[in-house]
Amino acid sequence: MTGWVKVVAAVVCCTNVLGALKWGTRPQHLTRPVTYAEQPQWWPQQVIQRPVDSTPIEKCQVKEEERITCGTPAITIVQCEAINCCFDGWRCYYAKVVTVQCSRDGQFVVVVAKDTTLPNLDLDSISLLGGQDAPCKPVGTTTAFAVYQFPVTACGSTLMEESGYVVYENSMTSSYEVGIGPRGSITRDSHFELLFQCKYSGTAVEVLIVEVNTVAPPAPVAVPGPIRVVLRLASGQCYNKGCVEDLEAYTSYYSEADYPVVKVLKEPVYVEVHILRRTDSNLVLNLEHCWATSTPSPLSLPKWDLLVDGCPSQDDRYLTNVIPVAGSSGVVFPTHYKRFVVKMFTFVDAHTLAPLKDRVFIHCSTEVCYATGNHSCQQSCNRQRRDVAVVKSLDGETTVVSSGELILT
Missing domain, CATH: 2.60.40.3210 (Zona pellucida, ZP-N domain)
Known part of the structure; x- marks a missing residue:
């Protein structure tokens, strides 16, 4: 169980x-x-x-x-x-x-x-x-x-x-x-x-014990723009002694058919956001805000902050772990990627403290920065928000990307 x-x-x-x-x-x-x-x-x-x-x-x-x-x-x-x-x-x-x-x-x-x-x-x-x-x-x-x-x-x-x-x-x-x-x-x-x-009683009787309910999976969600950004969950696992789990996890990913992805409380959820089909090495992907909801809508409540201005939310005792993406990560353009790890949780009612739904959706608002000599695109969690040149989608809004459904088992 x-x-x-x-x-x-x-x-x-x-x-x-x-x-x-x-x-x-x-x-x-x-x-x-x-x-x-x-x-x-x-x-x-x-x-x-x-x-x-x-x-x-x-x-x-x-x-x-x-x-x-x-x-x-x-x-x-x-x-x-x-x-x-x-x-x-x-x-x-x-x-x-x-x-x-x-x-x-x-x-x-x-x-x-x-x-x-x-x-x-x-x-x-x-x-x-x-x-x-x-x-x-x-x-x-x-x-x-x-x-x-x-x-x-x-x-x-x-x-x-x-x-x-x-x-x-x-x-x-x-x-x-x-x-x-x-x-x-x-x-x-x-x-x-x-x-x-x-x-x-005077007669022996046998009685049924356990009942299990399931939820139908929705498809992962992505909002396209002139620069397309997607969010996906990594599925790689360490099988050999000495392997680094944070690196091995991103060697494979869940497909749409794999959702809902089943996780256990406190089990790590490996998240990756990246730019699609761009080869400009001056582009830098930054995460503005990442959060979780109990429905596919990123605007729904309740919500739980994971990253704020690209940094781990301080309201969570289990801080989200931001994983650096370097050239050794195996990707051609490391600046096009952002990765972080969340310990799995479930929402509870703020008043009764009773569990609400055994499902979680992860969302991130993103910006794409063009690195020049006058603008630094590097995010830092040790100082105030940086001054950056931002490339946004055609409608002028920051792109929001979402994961498919995660459920508890």
Whole structure:
């Protein structure tokens, strides 16, 4: 699961499959007595969820020192896999996903792996509906997992009846850091939401878990003029040891058919703006203002500044990185190019701080300067705006170029 994640898990109750939870060599038993006015019936636990974007092999690739025992010592491989855990031949352990279980004595057990999202989830940022008061705090944490166990009647759980079942429901969510600018707000942290249930009845039932929505891709946008300028996203990757990622990224580019380009929060987005089909070495491309919106329109709100007067926006804690384009970059006319790197983010509502849309469009206003002995075309971020001779499009306006759609996964 990556980016913004929402998982709905339903569990049909069950026998006590947890046994002892082990941190290293010290066992910690997950059993607590619960008193009910009317004791429900308990039935074997069913398969509770399937991991998203994770194969059975990938979800079980947990380091030996980070493994937490799942189930009783006598559990079989079939029983282990039935409760969404992994078996290494001699013991059952929790996978790198979210695992929800219901114990015989009326307990929710929720095990959250930091690898549940990309970028990795901050386990200290998650909390239950009932807050962080005992017994709603984790009963154990490691660098890779947070384990919660609490009565189904506690921590803000709700009780309802549904088609003859008694259903206890709770939810878990994570907090995230928001950068607030003058015309928009963003975040680069993963956000995690989990809704889970325990159903009590005399009949076992299996329930569907995850729902995924997609957005249709628009085409990249370019505004032509007598001097044509385009914006494109680079797609090169480092595969060899010692390669320079900022250089390797610009060896290949996304085509129109590749959009929307899927990225993970904080993943670098390599942007290039360049002049098309000109051979005059005196022409110098400069970036005036680069920004991002959640729609294809460069005039829409919210917006987030990336470059201001060609320099990284100081409103962003993750400063945009401007990459110099020299003769060693492999292009014939280096002054016709501008490149920069942005850490991927998503927009959030400035008032509620809730995520808006999992899509981002990048726009840049550009100018083309003709270098002469009397005019310097070099941009500098250490002094005031320079005096330049500017070549503009026929309508007298600065050219604006835009990227295609980027979405989160």
